[in-house]
Amino acid sequence: MSWTKKVLRINLTKxxxxxxxxxxxxxxxxxxxRGLATKYLTEEVPPTTDPLSPENTMYMITGPLTGTMASTxxxxxxxxxxxxxxxxxxxxxxxxxxxxxKCAGWDMIILEGKSPTPVYISINDxxxxxxxxxxxxGKSVWEADEWLHTKHQDPQLxxxxxxxxxEKGVLxxxxxxxxxxxxxxxxxxxxxxxxxxKAIALRGSKGVTVNxxxxxxxxxxxxxxxxxxxxxTGEGLPALGTQVLMNVINEMGAQPTHNYKExxxxxxxxxxxxxxxxxxxxxxKPNLTRNAGxxxxxxSCGRISTIDPQHFSVQNKDDLHHSYHANSGGLEYEAxxxxxxxTGIDDLDALTYAQFVCNEQGLDPITLGSTIxxxxxxxxxGVITTEDTGGIELNFGNAEAMIKCTxxxxxxEGFGLELGQGSARFCAKHGHPELSMTVRGQEFPxxxxxxxxxxxxxxxxxxxxxxxxxxxxxASEVLGIPVKTDPLETEGxxxxxxxxxxxxxxxxxxxxxxxxxxxxxLEDVAPQLNAACEGEWTPxxxxxxxxxxxxxERLYNEAAGVGACADKLPPRMTSLPANTGPAEGKVSGxxxxxxxxxxxxxxxxxxxxxxxxxxxxxx
Amino acid sequence: xxxxxxKLFASLMQYLPINSTKHxxxxxxxxxxxxxxxxxxxxxxxxxxxxxxxxxxxxLDAETRDQKVLTDGDVLGFWPxxxxx
Amino acid sequence: MQMSLVIDANKCTGCLxxxxxxxxxxxxxxxxxxxxxxxxxxHEEGIFVPYTCTQxxxxxxxxxxxxxxxxxxxxxxxxxxxxxxxxxxxxCTIACPFGTVNYNADSGKVIKCDLCGGxxxxxxxxxxxxxxxxxxxxxxxxxxxxxxxxxxxxx
Numbered sequence: 001m002s003w004t005k006k007v008l009r010i011n012l013t014k015x016x017x018x019x020x021x022x023x024x025x026x027x028x029x030x031x032x033x034r035g036l037a038t039k040y041l042t043e044e045v046p047p048t049t050d051p052l053s054p055e056n057t058m059y060m061i062t063g064p065l066t067g068t069m070a071s072t073x074x075x076x077x078x079x080x081x082x083x084x085x086x087x088x089x090x091x092x093x094x095x096x097x098x099x100x101x102k103c104a105g106w107d108m109i110i111l112e113g114k115s116p117t118p119v120y121i122s123i124n125d126x127x128x129x130x131x132x133x134x135x136x137x138g139k140s141v142w143e144a145d146e147w148l149h150t151k152h153q154d155p156q157l158x159x160x161x162x163x164x165x166x167e168k169g170v171l172x173x174x175x176x177x178x179x180x181x182x183x184x185x186x187x188x189x190x191x192x193x194x195x196x197x198k199a200i201a202l203r204g205s206k207g208v209t210v211n212x213x214x215x216x217x218x219x220x221x222x223x224x225x226x227x228x229x230x231x232x233t234g235e236g237l238p239a240l241g242t243q244v245l246m247n248v249i250n251e252m253g254a255q256p257t258h259n260y261k262e263x264x265x266x267x268x269x270x271x272x273x274x275x276x277x278x279x280x281x282x283x284x285k286p287n288l289t290r291n292a293g294x295x296x297x298x299x300s301c302g303r304i305s306t307i308d309p310q311h312f313s314v315q316n317k318d319d320l321h322h323s324y325h326a327n328s329g330g331l332e333y334e335a336x337x338x339x340x341x342x343t344g345i346d347d348l349d350a351l352t353y354a355q356f357v358c359n360e361q362g363l364d365p366i367t368l369g370s371t372i373x374x375x376x377x378x379x380x381x382g383v384i385t386t387e388d389t390g391g392i393e394l395n396f397g398n399a400e401a402m403i404k405c406t407x408x409x410x411x412x413e414g415f416g417l418e419l420g421q422g423s424a425r426f427c428a429k430h431g432h433p434e435l436s437m438t439v440r441g442q443e444f445p446x447x448x449x450x451x452x453x454x455x456x457x458x459x460x461x462x463x464x465x466x467x468x469x470x471x472x473x474x475a476s477e478v479l480g481i482p483v484k485t486d487p488l489e490t491e492g493x494x495x496x497x498x499x500x501x502x503x504x505x506x507x508x509x510x511x512x513x514x515x516x517x518x519x520x521x522l523e524d525v526a527p528q529l530n531a532a533c534e535g536e537w538t539p540x541x542x543x544x545x546x547x548x549x550x551x552x553e554r555l556y557n558e559a560a561g562v563g564a565c566a567d568k569l570p571p572r573m574t575s576l577p578a579n580t581g582p583a584e585g586k587v588s589g590x591x592x593x594x595x596x597x598x599x600x601x602x603x604x605x606x607x608x609x610x611x612x613x614x615x616x617x618x619x
Numbered sequence: 620x621x622x623x624x625x626k627l628f629a630s631l632m633q634y635l636p637i638n639s640t641k642h643x644x645x646x647x648x649x650x651x652x653x654x655x656x657x658x659x660x661x662x663x664x665x666x667x668x669x670x671x672x673x674x675x676x677x678x679l680d681a682e683t684r685d686q687k688v689l690t691d692g693d694v695l696g697f698w699p700x701x702x703x704x
Numbered sequence: 705m706q707m708s709l710v711i712d713a714n715k716c717t718g719c720l721x722x723x724x725x726x727x728x729x730x731x732x733x734x735x736x737x738x739x740x741x742x743x744x745x746x747h748e749e750g751i752f753v754p755y756t757c758t759q760x761x762x763x764x765x766x767x768x769x770x771x772x773x774x775x776x777x778x779x780x781x782x783x784x785x786x787x788x789x790x791x792x793x794x795x796c797t798i799a800c801p802f803g804t805v806n807y808n809a810d811s812g813k814v815i816k817c818d819l820c821g822g823x824x825x826x827x828x829x830x831x832x833x834x835x836x837x838x839x840x841x842x843x844x845x846x847x848x849x850x851x852x853x854x855x856x857x858x859x
Contacts (some may be wrong), residue, residue, distance in 0.1 A: 068734050069724045070828070098721075103735060127697030156737070180748065207727065207735025228831065231670070231700035238717075240629055247628050247642060251696045252676045269642030274628060289750035293719030298831035300717035301703070303751040327750030333703050468704055479671065479702045484678065518702045582676045 002064045002210050002532040003027065008106045008128055010121060010197050013113030017121075019047070022107050023533030028535070029618060031542075033063035034090050035509035035549040037079035040605055041088065042552060044112075047559035051083040051187075052169070052194040054114035060101070060160070060200070061109075063511020064533050065210035067102030070220045070618065071227055072297025072513035074099045082186040083194075083365070084171045084422055085440040085465040087562045088553045090190045091174070092303075092469070092508060093160075095181030100158040104204025115196040118167075122152070122348035133198040138164060140360045140410075141176045142323055148201045159201045163362030166193035168412025170420030172367040180317035180329025180359040181294065184466050186442060189362045217530035223516075223524050224298050230519035232481070236292050237301040237515065242333035243273030249343070252478060254451035254487070254582020256531030257341045258396055259373040260437045260570075263448045263578045267346025271336050276303070282310040288346055290325050298514055302308065305330025305352055313353035313403055324356060331355050334468075337446040338369025341405070344378060344396035349452065354406045358565035362371045370443035371423040374406050374435050383430050390415040437573075440557075440566045442464035449573050449590075451583035452477050454485070454493040457593040460567045461497065469514060481518055488582065490589035494596035506546035513573060548617045551601075551609050555619065564607025565593060621649040621691035628698050634664055644696075649689055656685025658681070664697065671698040706781045706840040709817075709824060711754045715834035718745050718752035725829035727819050738808065740817040741835075754835055756826070757804040757817035759783055764858045765816070768799035774816075781840065782819040790814060 023040075030036040037059035045252065051054045058080040065073040076098030107249050111121075115130070118137035124128045127194040136144040141161045142388035148159050158178065166173035166189035171188030174182040176440050183189070210216040227233040235243050250268035257265040271274060276287040285306065293300035304327050307314050314324045331348070335355045335434045340346065358365045372394075378396035379382045386393065390408075392401050392415065408416025419426060423443055426438040436446045442465025449456025454473035459466040468474065473496050477487040485496060503522060507514050510525060520540040530535040557563045596603060602613040609619075626644035627635050639645035647658060655674070659666065672679045673696040678685055689695070723739035731738045733751045741756035763783045766774040773789035776782075776798060789812040799812060805816040817824075819837075827837040838845065 016725075057843070069728070071831075077835030205729070205735065205737040206734030207738065209733050213728075221635065224831065231668075232702045236629060236699060236701040240701070244629055244701045245703040246700060247626075247696075248701060251626070251694075272642065272710060276630060289716060290714075292752070293717035295720055296724065297717075297719050298721065304719075306750075328747070360687075402654070404682055413846065416632065447671050466748075472704055474704070475702060479700070481700075481702060482677075484680070486679075504663075515702075515704070607729070 002107050002208070003032070004102060004107050006106055006109045007110060008123070008127065009110045009112065011113045011114040012111060012119070012130070012197065014363070015115070015130055017130065017397070028495050029062065029545070030549060031062050031509040031545050033066070033075065033509045033511055034079065034092070034505060035076045035545060037061040037077060038088060038090065038549060038552055038556070040110070041079050041081070043557045045081055045471060047556050048507060049081055051081040051086065051191060051516035054195070056081050056191060058111040058188070058195065059108060061192070061508060062098045062102045062107055064529060066511035067099040068210055068216070068532055070512060070528050070532070071224045071298040072294065072296060072516055073511050074297065075511050075513055076101060077508065078175055078183040078188040080188055081560070082188070082464065083190050084187040085442050085562065086560055087440050087464060087557045089188055089464055090182035090508070091185050092180050092514070093175070093177055093183040094297070094513060095178035096295045097158045097160050097177035097513070099295045100202045101203045102204065102208050103206055104202055105206045109200065111192070111195055111197060114194065117198050120199040120201060121197065122147070122201050123297070125205055136198050137582055139165060140164060141362050142179060142360050144199055145179060148199060152201065154203060157201050157203055159199055161199040161362070162189040162193050163360060164411050165361045165363055165420065166190055166408060168203045168417060168420070170191070170363070170409055170412050170417070171422050172364040172420070174362045176359055176362045176366050180251055182359070182362070184364045185366070185467065201437065210532040211534055212531045216473065216528070217532050221346055223520060223528055226519050226524060227298055227516065232518045233299045233515065240273035240290065241301045241303045243276060243303070243331060243336060245333045246272035246336060248478065249447065252451065252487070253578065254448045255476070256337060256342050256446060256448050257343060257436065258344050259370070259377045259509070260301060260444070260448065260572055261377070262580065262608070263583060264580055265341035265344070265346070265452050265491050268341060268345040271340045271348050271351055274428060276305065276331065276395050282307050282308050287352060288330060294468050294513070297513065299513070300514060303330030303332065304328070307352050308349045311349035311353070312400070313350055324353070326470055328356050329359050334446055335365035335369070338366045338443070339372070339402060340369070340375040342369050345399045345402055345404050347399040350399035350403055354403060357406050357410050363410055366445055367422055367443045368406060368409060370437055371419050371426055372402055373438070374423040375428050377435055378427070378430055378432060383432060388415070394552065395526045425442035434571050437570055438466055439569065442466050447474055448583070448586040449569060450578040450586050451581065452487045453589055454487070454496055455589035456498050456569055456590050457597060458501070460569055460590055460594065461597060463550065470496045472504070473497055473500050475518065482521070486579065488586060489590045494600050497597065498600055499548055502543055502546035505549040506542040509545060509549060544617070548619065551613060551617055551619055555609050558608060569608055621653070621689070622646050623649060623689050623691070623693040623695055625658070626694065626696040628696065629701055630699050631668065634659040634662065638649050638673070644694070654685060655679065655687045655689065657697065658687070658689065658695070667684045668699045669697055672696070706760070707821070707822070707837050708840040709756065709827060710838045710843045711749060711847070712846070713753040715832045716735055716743060716752040716754055717832055719831065720833060721829040722754060722826035722835055727826035729825040730815060734767045740804070740815055757783070758802070759819070760816070764799040764801060765796035765805045767798050768795045770795060777818070780819045780822040782817070784818045785814055786817060787813050797835050804837070
């Protein structure tokens, strides 16, 4: 139980929807969600496959806890080969789509091949159909979502949709479910668009059961109590969301600013979580209306926000764009730093508007903001001019320019399509590859590796390209969770990253949100899984699964040509010292940490997974 | 007279003095006892809530922070336990 | 003491823990489509509203039932469906002005909130106290207290 043990395989070339049993042998080794879908990918898609060809396959998958009453158990992941990085992609989303998939009786939906014409997938329990999407191709996520609800006359339909950016080949398009929850990174929406699939519309009425209900309620109630009593998950995240970090990271001098030239931003407090609570002049309302929860989430960090009706971004929006005058999914820290401090923009409403556009058109705001920031730096250097930008004065701090770029990327038009290739390709094209703040072609998140050393190692070794959600040592280095370590110190960071990376891979394979890990360890997850699932799931076994998943991803990347050779940071991180704050004069100590990391991973000094390690993990 | 800037964030904002410039903090005059511990008590900040204390951006260990001596121009930031990502 | 479900929409985050608790109690499965309580998200207004049966004294559903399959539980005040008697005619679903009695096609019977026999699972599952179970004579107590606090003279 808990797994439905059923997979829906959709071949878009042939136009077929075929049920098949879930491979339960692989479940034993990889649990579910991130781990299990990665196993399918590595078995079915050769590592050298062109990510945007019909030979690439996309896996939408739940975890064993998805759809149950365990806290945060509504997650699903999208696994595929990334067009941005050429590496394995795995993007995780909340909302209400994952649980609905499980309720309809499916652990996983596989999209393979390519449809000759635009289509969407309609799933109602056992019935799956491939239907024409001509009427919504070219429409935004929000328009398509509304059309699907009307078409199926079902207000409880759950939809995962791509925006126009995903149709046009922007390389960091997201899949958006429930209007504003995103499988955001690495261009998973681009892959869906390349298959000519606009949306997946789900309805499930079967429900989910667990193996041992009594033990399940005991375990999940105990775990919920931990979340409620923890100051981070019970108080900080509901009140201020992820944006609570803006002031902390800025004050400690780790706030990436002006394309990572600087480590603090003078306008940070104006775009912080605290600022979102302050009433504005025009209508007396704060930016934040309230917090909201994804399915089953007892933390509820989601932001529901409005834009100042007097703000230039929305004051002339007509009725067709009424959503911009209403509440919608608000600003998260990763969007706020990338579109804000990295571009030198301290206009909270401009950033909220850009976040709305990212949701409406399905964009990863991290890669978007970083790419705009890199373009701004090149504009100020004179490397690109208004001739390249289509007339946009692309200076740091220009909110109108940032908004214009965001809209253009969202629609995949003109200069937007060029920015839509991501900073690695954009900077290389204009002769300055060193200005792209990426690893494996994916942009850094919100923490400067010179000021938080463990994160530099994390970015360099992250299997999906630079990312904070693969090994969030910020928790330890800045926030003291579970124990405080010195952010400027490199010693011990290899072991710390590995511990975080392995545990995260286990959380990501279970069907729950990684934010629970601020309060839970695998000791708290194991009893919940053990009660929900058949078999015995101990913390040790989960830790081993996490390590196995990490190594499997690494092996795939090695074979795809983005293994050890891509474990590096841009020169700015290793040769340009931080200019202010506690890290002043420091560069990333990656060269020191990486050999330790390889050794502690049980890899060769060159960074390859060794035969012994493979054998130990059963790979 | 020596002055330090005190910044209070997240749920600690409720302890800001009236008329302070919110996130930019407020000035605090060091009088007889220039330690962080004295400042915390003088401002009646809740010790059970304070988790992260940054002095000019540098984290102060919970065990030793009370004895830390402040000097003119220091910036002191306080947070409850917070995390995100 | 008779008790009532008290709903405070301002506290609801839309997480659906209540819907799962309800469907599990009623049907033995985590399945929001089988819940007697529903959360209605109003996206543009930014609010989530829990809604379920208020257990009317002169319950339209109970009076409309032609086979007396809806009966008062004197201990809890709930109007309960007697499954052995229900013929699935759905007249009660028409009679209820609030839409809180619904047909379950899988069982061929109607379903509605029965207060779980006096220990409602939705209220226990709610992480934010948006749904509570309180003295039926004092469902306004918290709201009164909130306003009293606002009216309290400043210290």
